[in-house]
Amino acid sequence: MEEKLGSISQTLIEGKADELQKQVQEALDGGATPEDVMNQALVAGMDAVGQQWKAGDMFIPEVIRSAKAMSGAMDIIRPKLSESGGAGSGTFVIGTVLRDLHDIGKDLVAMMMEGAGFKVVNLGIDLDAEVFVDAVKEHKPDILGMSALLTTTMPQMGEVINALKEAGIRDQVKVMVGGAPVSEEYAEEIGADSYAPNAATAVDKAKELLQA
Amino acid sequence: MATTRANQSENKTPRFSLLSKDQKEEIYLGVVKTLADTGADVHNEEARDVLKKHGCKVDGVRVYIPQEVVLKALDTVPPTTTLYNWEGKENCRIEIGRTYFGPGPTPPYFIDPETMERRKYLRKDASMVARVCDALPNIGYVDSLGSISDVTNGLADLYEHADQIQNTTKPLMSWAFNVENARDEHRIGIALAGGEQAFRDKPNFVHYGEPISPLVSDKHAIDKCVYCAKERIPQVYTPCAIGGATVPASHAGQIVVAMSEALVGVVVAQLLNPGTCVIIGGMQSILDMKHSTYAYGAPELSLMSAALTEMVNYIGLPMFSQSGCTDTKKLELQSGVEATMSVHAAMLTGPTFVHDNGYTESGKTGNIFQTVLDDEVIGMARVIQGGITVNEDTLAVEQIRNVGPGGHYLYEDHTLEHAKEHWRPSLMNRDSYEDWDTKGRPTMSDRIVKKTRDLIENYEGPSSRVPSDVKKDIDKILEEAEERVQGKSQLH
Ligand code: B12
Numbered sequence: 061m062e063e064k065l066g067s068i069s070q071t072l073i074e075g076k077a078d079e080l081q082k083q084v085q086e087a088l089d090g091g092a093t094p095e096d097v098m099n100q101a102l103v104a105g106m107d108a109v110g111q112q113w114k115a116g117d118m119f120i121p122e123v124i125r126s127a128k129a130m131s132g133a134m135d136i137i138r139p140k141l142s143e144s145g146g147a148g149s150g151t152f153v154i155g156t157v158l159r160d161l162h163d164i165g166k167d168l169v170a171m172m173m174e175g176a177g178f179k180v181v182n183l184g185i186d187l188d189a190e191v192f193v194d195a196v197k198e199h200k201p202d203i204l205g206m207s208a209l210l211t212t213t214m215p216q217m218g219e220v221i222n223a224l225k226e227a228g229i230r231d232q233v234k235v236m237v238g239g240a241p242v243s244e245e246y247a248e249e250i251g252a253d254s255y256a257p258n259a260a261t262a263v264d265k266a267k268e269l270l271q272a
Numbered sequence: 273m274a275t276t277r278a279n280q281s282e283n284k285t286p287r288f289s290l291l292s293k294d295q296k297e298e299i300y301l302g303v304v305k306t307l308a309d310t311g312a313d314v315h316n317e318e319a320r321d322v323l324k325k326h327g328c329k330v331d332g333v334r335v336y337i338p339q340e341v342v343l344k345a346l347d348t349v350p351p352t353t354t355l356y357n358w359e360g361k362e363n364c365r366i367e368i369g370r371t372y373f374g375p376g377p378t379p380p381y382f383i384d385p386e387t388m389e390r391r392k393y394l395r396k397d398a399s400m401v402a403r404v405c406d407a408l409p410n411i412g413y414v415d416s417l418g419s420i421s422d423v424t425n426g427l428a429d430l431y432e433h434a435d436q437i438q439n440t441t442k443p444l445m446s447w448a449f450n451v452e453n454a455r456d457e458h459r460i461g462i463a464l465a466g467g468e469q470a471f472r473d474k475p476n477f478v479h480y481g482e483p484i485s486p487l488v489s490d491k492h493a494i495d496k497c498v499y500c501a502k503e504r505i506p507q508v509y510t511p512c513a514i515g516g517a518t519v520p521a522s523h524a525g526q527i528v529v530a531m532s533e534a535l536v537g538v539v540v541a542q543l544l545n546p547g548t549c550v551i552i553g554g555m556q557s558i559l560d561m562k563h564s565t566y567a568y569g570a571p572e573l574s575l576m577s578a579a580l581t582e583m584v585n586y587i588g589l590p591m592f593s594q595s596g597c598t599d600t601k602k603l604e605l606q607s608g609v610e611a612t613m614s615v616h617a618a619m620l621t622g623p624t625f626v627h628d629n630g631y632t633e634s635g636k637t638g639n640i641f642q643t644v645l646d647d648e649v650i651g652m653a654r655v656i657q658g659g660i661t662v663n664e665d666t667l668a669v670e671q672i673r674n675v676g677p678g679g680h681y682l683y684e685d686h687t688l689e690h691a692k693e694h695w696r697p698s699l700m701n702r703d704s705y706e707d708w709d710t711k712g713r714p715t716m717s718d719r720i721v722k723k724t725r726d727l728i729e730n731y732e733g734p735s736s737r738v739p740s741d742v743k744k745d746i747d748k749i750l751e752e753a754e755e756r757v758q759g760k761s762q763l764h
Contacts, residue, residue, distance in 0.1 A: 113562070119561035120516075120559070120561040161484055161490055164514060164517045164518055164559075168564055212419075212426055212449065240636050241381075241636075258565075259564055
């Protein structure tokens with residue numbers, strides 16, 4: 061079985077989405093627990109991807125392939141985990157705030173979060189505070205991510221946080237912010253829970269938030 | 273007297289060519305096919321209507337532009353447009369073959385000239401940058417290097433425009449969040465020019481706007497494009513394309529997408545008001561696939577900018593390019609290396625405007641010290657661009673005979689005359705070891721800082737010459753904008 065899990069990790073690192081789903085299904089059919097597949101194969105594989113990326117041995121297009129493959133595998137694993145009472149990696153909702161049209165950074169963060177096992181809902185760009193509030197109500201995410209690349213749209217992230225408060229759901233979700241002009245201090249100022257300067261750190265911070 | 277034989281040729285400048293005629297044609301066909309088959313999203317009804325009227329297929333916001341419409345538009349692009357400063361003096365000709373280097377717009381951060389630390393960009397920086405650029409001999413036009421953080425949210429563009437236009441006599445490039453602010457900037461231009469017709473005759477700034485890669489002309493960008501076209505404000509309409517992210521990772525593919533989305537603006541503008549000035553091109557570089565940053569110091573920036581310049585000129589348009597930028601966080605060796613590479617490449621291809629001189633940290637921090645460094649590099653690159661003059665006088669065969677073997681040229685009149693042509697550094701150090709030691713061993717960075725601070729302190733700029741009634745008009749426009757913006761935020 062250990063060998064099988066090792067080969068799942070390898071398939072994940074190579075970013076072969078269809079093959080990965082097949083192997084995951086086979087492992088479950090062969091009696092592996094969803095927890096083992098998740099932790100020993102998938103999480104282990106993505107950890108290796110993360111390390112290789114940081115070391116410069118893998119580059120973004122490869123990492124994204126692995127992340128997409130991970131997301132496909134999680135579609136199979138997630139329902140099984142909740143059946144057995146084990147926690148999946150959580151849900152992450154992300155969007156770019158009102159009057160801001162920058163989307164690549166946000167998309168990168170979304171894909172890397174998928175790679176970390178999160179169920180990700182990518183809301184798009186130029187979004188009203190209401191859209192964020194409704195999405196939090198609907199998807200009940202563990203973390204809400206907001207992206208702003210303009211100094212003029214940054215305050216909108218604070219508006220969303222206020223809207224969450226007004227709706228009485230601020231304490232149901234952790235808020236994470238990012239984008240070119242955003243900083244740790246600014247995140248604190250508007251009452252966000254976390255900030256990350258790039259997608260790799262965003263994943264680390266998200267995991268920290270879940271543990272907190 | 274002997275005559276020179278026929279068929280002589282002379283290289284007035286170096287010869288540089290990246291793309292062959294066949295390659296240019298192939299890329300051009302890629303653009304034509306993309307506009308016709310893939311089309312682009314245009315978020316402005318008036319623009320879609322005029323496109324439709326001229327034979328484009330319109331499906332929702334998606335517009336497909338057939339080649340004959342592209343050709344028609346290219347036909348009415350003006351070969352030359354003259355710009356003026358606020359005093360009404362000609363300061364620029366926008367045409368192929370004339371190059372103006374300048375800074376770039378809107379980074380959120382700025383290197384404080386005193387503390388040398390990164391901080392938010394402030395209103396006072398805008399006029400300072402305009403003055404310093406006005407003083408630098410090789411900087412050909414002015415832009416801000418930041419977006420003002422200490423004015424009403426949403427009016428950073430307008431205050432920047434108001435302050436910069438008064439503080440320079442060089443060409444000015446201004447951006448705007450939306451068409452309302454663009455209109456107010458126009459009003460300031462009109463106030464300085466002395467009326468609407470006077471502005472039309474002598475436009476005193478260029479508007480800068482950006483469509484979104486891939487292939488989207490969002491509401492704000494295209495609204496402003498339409499406005500500028502109708503009002504005959506010369507405009508730049510260029511994307512900020514990220515190779516491997518918003519456009520293909522292959523350079524030719526990037527150029528196809530970048531040109532296609534920019535041409536949407538050209539077509540709309542020309543159909544609405546034939547003969548209005550539109551400049552295309554735009555920021556071209558790659559996503560660094562390790563750090564996930566948009567790389568401003570990458571050699572690919574120089575390579576693609578050179579190729580795009582050739583392409584844009586190939587179809588008869590003036591090019592907006594970039595150079596002198598870096599991914600460093602403070603002045604250091606890398607700043608100089610990256611800037612030199614891109615400045616030289618730009619010089620060889622000769623775009624009309626070359627922006628971003630003074631951009632650092634992936635375009636997130638403006639650094640006036642970098643602009644001052646770039647000014648020196650541009651001066652050096654100009655020397656190479658100047659080529660070598662070959663004629664009887666410069667061949668100096670006579671002088672060589674006079675001096676003969678073993679003599680020296682120091683006392684020749686010919687030397688006196690021609691040594692004046694040698695480039696003289698203002699920052700590069702050629703001191704003897706002893707002199708350099710006596711001066712306290714200044715590094716390049718030390719010299720840049722000193723020169724920059726001198727200019728900040730001592731160079732005045734022309735703003736005191738702006739008549740007081742015009743200043744009042746400008747203040748009034750700013751006040752009205754404040755009311756407009758505040759009124760709006762109360763509605764929310
Ligand atoms: C590409 C670009 C554009 C493109 C966007 C295309 C697209 N499809 O997204 C276009 C051309 C449309 C554009 C338009 C404008 N832009 Co722009 N743009 C950029 C540029 C050059 C790169 C952004 C980018 O994609 N980087 C690559 C990605 C991968 O990085 P990233 O976005 O920073 O994301 C990473 C992190 O920030 C973080 N992150 C991002 N989001 C989130 C969210 C969370 C939750 C977390 C944890 C982390 C996180 O992780 C990401 C991945 O590592 C930046 C400069 C820069 N270097 O940031 C300017 C920049 C952001 N733009 C700027 C400006 C001014 C504008 C315009 C106003 C220009 C104009 N005159 O019209 C318009 C505004 C349009 C609008 N209403 O939004 C300024 C902002 C200045 C300021 N003071 O706010 C910048 C800094 C450029 C500059 N120097 O002037 N822009």
